[in-house]
Amino acid sequence: MNFSNNNINANKLNQYYGVNYDFLTDNTPQTYEHQLGMKVALNHDVKLKKAFSLNAGGELGFNYFHNRWNNAQLSDNAMANINPHITFKYEEYFIKIGFDALLHFQHLEKTKFHFYPDIEARLHIVPHIFTFYAGLDGGLKRNSYLLFMRENPYLSDIVNLGFTDEKAKVYAGIQLGISRSLSIGAGASFGFYSGKPFFINDTLQKFFMQTQDTMRELYLNNTFNIVEDRSNHLNIHFDLRYQYKNQLWLTLNLDYNYYKLSVDLLEAWYKPVFIAEFDISYLLLEKFLFGVDLYMHTGAKYPEFINGNIAPKTMKAVFDFNFSFEYIWSKRLSFFANVNNFAYQRNYFYHDYPSQRINCLIGVKYNFGGEAIGKK
Numbered sequence: 001m002n003f004s005n006n007n008i009n010a011n012k013l014n015q016y017y018g019v020n021y022d023f024l025t026d027n028t029p030q031t032y033e034h035q036l037g038m039k040v041a042l043n044h045d046v047k048l049k050k051a052f053s054l055n056a057g058g059e060l061g062f063n064y065f066h067n068r069w070n071n072a073q074l075s076d077n078a079m080a081n082i083n084p085h086i087t088f089k090y091e092e093y094f095i096k097i098g099f100d101a102l103l104h105f106q107h108l109e110k111t112k113f114h115f116y117p118d119i120e121a122r123l124h125i126v127p128h129i130f131t132f133y134a135g136l137d138g139g140l141k142r143n144s145y146l147l148f149m150r151e152n153p154y155l156s157d158i159v160n161l162g163f164t165d166e167k168a169k170v171y172a173g174i175q176l177g178i179s180r181s182l183s184i185g186a187g188a189s190f191g192f193y194s195g196k197p198f199f200i201n202d203t204l205q206k207f208f209m210q211t212q213d214t215m216r217e218l219y220l221n222n223t224f225n226i227v228e229d230r231s232n233h234l235n236i237h238f239d240l241r242y243q244y245k246n247q248l249w250l251t252l253n254l255d256y257n258y259y260k261l262s263v264d265l266l267e268a269w270y271k272p273v274f275i276a277e278f279d280i281s282y283l284l285l286e287k288f289l290f291g292v293d294l295y296m297h298t299g300a301k302y303p304e305f306i307n308g309n310i311a312p313k314t315m316k317a318v319f320d321f322n323f324s325f326e327y328i329w330s331k332r333l334s335f336f337a338n339v340n341n342f343a344y345q346r347n348y349f350y351h352d353y354p355s356q357r358i359n360c361l362i363g364v365k366y367n368f369g370g371e372a373i374g375k376k
Helices: 145-151
Strands: 002-007 014-025 032-047 052-069 077-090 093-106 110-126 130-142 163-177 182-201 206-210 215-219 224-244 248-261 274-284 288-298 301-306 309-314 318-328 333-340 348-350 359-366
Touching: 014 145, 032 145, 077 130, 093 130, 110 163, 182 301
Parallel strands: none
Antiparallel strands: 002 014, 014 032, 032 052, 052 077, 077 093, 093 110, 110 130, 130 163, 163 182, 182 224, 206 215, 224 248, 248 274, 274 288, 288 318, 301 309, 318 333, 333 359
16 A cells, blocks of 8 residues: 655746555464555755756665564564755766665654665766766665565575665666667675575474374475675676567666675575566557567576585576466556466476466556656
């Protein structure tokens, strides 16, 4: 559930107000999570000279988490942050200076203070054609039950819900406007993390099977726990975008990831090294929107348990091909159908957990306000 109110006017204060609430439970009513978030963003443009402008503003945020695991209630957690910033623009130069100050209320008693820089510089070497950017930031994120379940639905009954502290992240990149229709981007980032979560098979769950003479003890290894570790993460990204009029859209994204861990983990379990995505969308007669999505990742490793020891093994590459169709009845109403994994691949995002070979989704969309339905 989300609610927001956004007002943007060049001559007035730009305002954004948002409230969101999430609730998640599993097949046992004793396990659940409540999450309440609120956000306010304000900023204002100031014209100082003909070629010089300034934007001043900031954000206020609050998030509250309440969890319970099988009659064992966890301590509530809350976070409040303020993120002021000032942006200067002068001809081809763009500089943003700010910070993110955050208070973390653990057990609603202990309070921890975190401070992160929020700095970015852009240089439009050739306006609208060649841009270079670089920045420094960071942040603290609550590892919620909802986010974990969206990424991996095979979690154990009780998982470790901690905090990921992105102590600092430096990034830089370029953007090239080859033409009005074609653009290319490339960049890299390097972050320093504490408490970064990784999935690992749960080796403690077991059951007893009665044989003719004895009772055998078998370990399942069929669910996952969360293990946190200190990590350095390098990401190298490349993207290509092409648009022909308001009919054809092509998007290519390539990512390379490298994780350097501390002594707690051997590998960044289930994290792919290379990810590729290719999307095609075509709008026919302004009524029929066709889409094809191609996804591939490779290099992920899983732990194999042999006589109490862990041996890293490389998983097979994942190839996921999806097709979508949307009939735009009006600016507000449309009907859609999605066919996922239509190539009928047996993909393994997690070891011994094959994905559905093919699945379909049919539905309707109605927009009550804002921008009209259709490809942007």
